[in-house]
Amino acid sequence: MSSTYHHGDLYRQALEQAQALLHEEGAAAVTLRALARRLRVTAPALYRHFRNRDSLLAALAEHGFLKLRQQLLAVQRDDALERLTGIGQAYIAFAQARPNLYRLMFGGQLLPRGAHPDLDTAGLGAFAVLQKSIDDALAADYLNGQPAGPLAAAAWSLVHGFAELTIDGHLPDEQQAPGLAALVTRLLLPGGPPSDDNNNPRHQP
Amino acid sequence: MSSTYHHGDLYRQALEQAQALLHEEGAAAVTLRALARRLRVTAPALYRHFRNRDSLLAALAEHGFLKLRQQLLAVQRDDALERLTGIGQAYIAFAQARPNLYRLMFGGQLLPRGAHPDLDTAGLGAFAVLQKSIDDALAADYLNGQPAGPLAAAAWSLVHGFAELTIDGHLPDEQQAPGLAALVTRLLLPGGPPSDDNNNPRHQP
DNA sequence: GCGCAATGTTAACGCCGTTAACACGACATC
DNA sequence: GATGTCGTGTTAACGGCGTTAACATTGCGC
Numbered sequence A, B: 001m002s003s004t005y006h007h008g009d010l011y012r013q014a015l016e017q018a019q020a021l022l023h024e025e026g027a028a029a030v031t032l033r034a035l036a037r038r039l040r041v042t043a044p045a046l047y048r049h050f051r052n053r054d055s056l057l058a059a060l061a062e063h064g065f066l067k068l069r070q071q072l073l074a075v076q077r078d079d080a081l082e083r084l085t086g087i088g089q090a091y092i093a094f095a096q097a098r099p100n101l102y103r104l105m106f107g108g109q110l111l112p113r114g115a116h117p118d119l120d121t122a123g124l125g126a127f128a129v130l131q132k133s134i135d136d137a138l139a140a141d142y143l144n145g146q147p148a149g150p151l152a153a154a155a156w157s158l159v160h161g162f163a164e165l166t167i168d169g170h171l172p173d174e175q176q177a178p179g180l181a182a183l184v185t186r187l188l189l190p191g192g193p194p195s196d197d198n199n200n201p202r203h204q205p
Numbered sequence C: 001g002c003g004c005a006a007t008g009t010t011a012a013c014g015c016c017g018t019t020a021a022c023a024c025g026a027c028a029t030c
Numbered sequence D: 001g002a003t004g005t006c007g008t009g010t011t012a013a014c015g016g017c018g019t020t021a022a023c024a025t026t027g028c029g030c
Helices: A010-025 A032-039 A043-048 A053-073 A080-097 A099-107 A117-139 A148-167 A174-186 B010-025 B032-039 B043-048 B053-073 B080-097 B099-107 B117-139 B148-167 B174-186
Strands: none
Touching: A010 A032, A010 A043, A010 A053, A010 A099, A032 A043, A032 A053, A053 A080, A053 A099, A053 A117, A080 A099, A080 A117, A080 A148, A099 A148, A099 B099, A117 A148, A148 B148, B010 B032, B010 B043, B010 B053, B010 B099, B032 B043, B032 B053, B053 B080, B053 B099, B053 B117, B080 B099, B080 B117, B080 B148, B099 B148, B117 B148
């Protein structure tokens, strides 16, 4: 009846509003009916654009991985080692800026691995940026020629674990988080954390 | 009607069956109605023992933290440094043996921090074991007197991140996980990972 | 102008959490 | 032994959810 029977642009707006819902209230609040209400549309209309609720959530997570990859790629430094630490800090900043999105991306609950191939490749794409910065640091003869694969996995574990623990409030005295973030991202470097005064690496060449 | 109108032992059995449900099918499957069916009881009966579904999940997570603490305390080694790495590996083993429980404990979704004080203290109790093993390693003059708090936070970040990434299948070539776990737990040690060839722990007696 | 495919709506199903009202039965008190 | 109370179970019902089937409307190609 009204001139907007056909919404025209529902898919894009649905994604936008779903992102807003996720950011504001968490994944549990991203419900097809709530999303439909926001869009002034009935719930079944969304099934023209998403196979089901899980597909919607997967799309949100995939966009998250693409965005994360972008932000990691945007980190540019001359020195390979500085770039590596910059990427670690950008990673943590991403998680802290969008905790609900980050939890959706890595929650693991709703998204059985392999069910959404685009999501998986987007995740690998983000990881690849980290992997490359490790490779570069290795090529620049930092990191003592340790094996690149495990090293990247360990680096990712470190930043991911720190990001999750902080956004969930598991770490005590969180106020020292900024300094901690720096420490954490430098922990993988040869000789451990740099030694301004009290921190003193031993095996430094 | 039947002699078992009063179940008698519902709270304990409910917790047990809920744990089984969680382990087998994940947190989303832990539903009050499904649990009631398993126990051959109607759903509202469970409200005599749990305030609501979130309280049930919080109880499951709390038991998880207590169990994790137990398993970390069970790690006994003579050398403080060995004990530290043993604790790291026990932590990762716990997560890999009970991925759904681990995700519930650290998912962050359903359990707004502070809503279940017993849960929070149980979480801190588990962390305290790790913190103490770090303190001991410091006292034994390992780790070159780095600040203990940030160091423990970093260690926890590392094992937690690695645990989550592996149980969610985010790390590529996961088959090398055993070696990786060893690498990861040794990453914090003085000098970083041993660089002989691939895996060779220093401080081996 | 017409027909079809895309995209919306309405109605309905079963599952869920949760609550109110009621039923049973163990146990203390007389 | 009768009686009453209170812990613990049941029944019935509400609204919200994901999802599907059937139908309605419109834009676009011919």
